[in-house]
Amino acid sequence: MRATTVLNKLLALPGVRVVGVSTSAPDTVAVEVALRRRTLVCPVCGYATRARRDTRPVDSWWRHLDFGRWRLEIRARLRRIDCPTHGARTEGVPFARAGSRFTRDVENLVAFLATKMDKTAITRLVRVDWDTVGRICQRVVADGLDPNRLDGLVEIGVDEVSWKRQHHYLTLVADHRCGTIVWGTEGKDTAALDRFFADLGNQRTSQLSAISMDMGAAYAASARTHAGHATRCIDPFHAVAKVTEALDKVRRTEWNALRKLDPKAAKRFKGARWVLLKDPAHLSRGAPSHLAQTAPPRRHHLAGLQPQGGLPRDLRRRPRP
Numbered sequence: 465m466r467a468t469t470v471l472n473k474l475l476a477l478p479g480v481r482v483v484g485v486s487t488s489a490p491d492t493v494a495v496e497v498a499l500r501r502r503t504l505v506c507p508v509c510g511y512a513t514r515a516r517r518d519t520r521p522v523d524s525w526w527r528h529l530d531f532g533r534w535r536l537e538i539r540a541r542l543r544r545i546d547c548p549t550h551g552a553r554t555e556g557v558p559f560a561r562a563g564s565r566f567t568r569d570v571e572n573l574v575a576f577l578a579t580k581m582d583k584t585a586i587t588r589l590v591r592v593d594w595d596t597v598g599r600i601c602q603r604v605v606a607d608g609l610d611p612n613r614l615d616g617l618v619e620i621g622v623d624e625v626s627w628k629r630q631h632h633y634l635t636l637v638a639d640h641r642c643g644t645i646v647w648g649t650e651g652k653d654t655a656a657l658d659r660f661f662a663d664l665g666n667q668r669t670s671q672l673s674a675i676s677m678d679m680g681a682a683y684a685a686s687a688r689t690h691a692g693h694a695t696r697c698i699d700p701f702h703a704v705a706k707v708t709e710a711l712d713k714v715r716r717t718e719w720n721a722l723r724k725l726d727p728k729a730a731k732r733f734k735g736a737r738w739v740l741l742k743d744p745a746h747l748s749r750g751a752p753s754h755l756a757q758t759a760p761p762r763r764h765h766l767a768g769l770q771p772q773g774g775l776p777r778d779l780r781r782r783p784r785p
């Protein structure tokens with residue numbers, strides 16, 4: 465079987481056929497391809513025509529997935545097109561995104577890895593530099609982002625995430641019904657959420673029925689201004705955090721009081737923290753009775769101490785947006 469036929473099968477690049485192969489450098493295999501289609505396509509808007517402006521005097525090339533220890537380059541002699549919107553452009557190719565020096569396969573791999581490992585590990589594994597990882601992620605996200613992702617939102621959650629020791633923040637909006645992030649921007653103030661409502665528009669905002677958020681004033685102010693009709697709820701994550709905090713405060717007060725009355729019982733009671741915090745469904749059989757029997761002299765004071773089972777199950781388990 466000819467080398468070009470084998471490479472055609474192995475690479476399976478869409479819309480092209482392999483017409484030549486060479487080892488252009490000690491560690492690089494250069495695979496020459498030709499487009500199957502005769503139509504020229506604008507890489508930006510997809511405008512298609514059979515009229516060519518000219519042919520580029522040099523090959524275009526893209527980095528493909530490594531082939532064993534070999535670096536793989538795809539090369540093609542492309543034509544240029546006169547797009548009514550974007551002017552003179554080199555025609556687009558189906559196996560690479562516009563303006564990229566990498567094939568879609570490489571970019572998809574890097575974007576996937578970016579969700580699983582740190583950037584430094586990616587640069588070593590894929591042999592690309594730090595900034596390239598960021599640019600690839602931008603292209604993949606822009607290409608794969610669903611333009612209708614803000615349609616049909618009814619129950620949403622808004623929260624911030626931070627990085628670099630809380631020096632930088634992102635505001636993220638999640639669709640509670642499908643459990644996915646649908647929007648994000650830099651910052652964590654009222655203006656950040658204002659930008660979401662600007663993108664959402666009045667018509668889609670009017671369809672919102674509930675917005676969950678933290679207990680800060682910033683997001684609440686924006687939600688009040690733009691979606692006053694929607695119910696504002698405390699984000700389950702923050703509600704559970706507050707209940708846990710209050711529960712622990714009562715537990716510590718009781719423990720300190722018990723130490724004076726009955727040191728032995730206080731010692732047993734000290735270990736009750738995890739019994740209180742744990743989901744009752746996951747407690748061992750004896751744990752609740754252990755808690756009840758721990759401090760008989762002050763049992764009436766323990767009335768305020770309810771394990772988190774006192775919270776609705778849905779609230780305890782609902783994921784953070």
Ligand SMILES: [Zn+2]
Nearest residue numbers: 506509547550
């Ligand atoms: Zn165009």
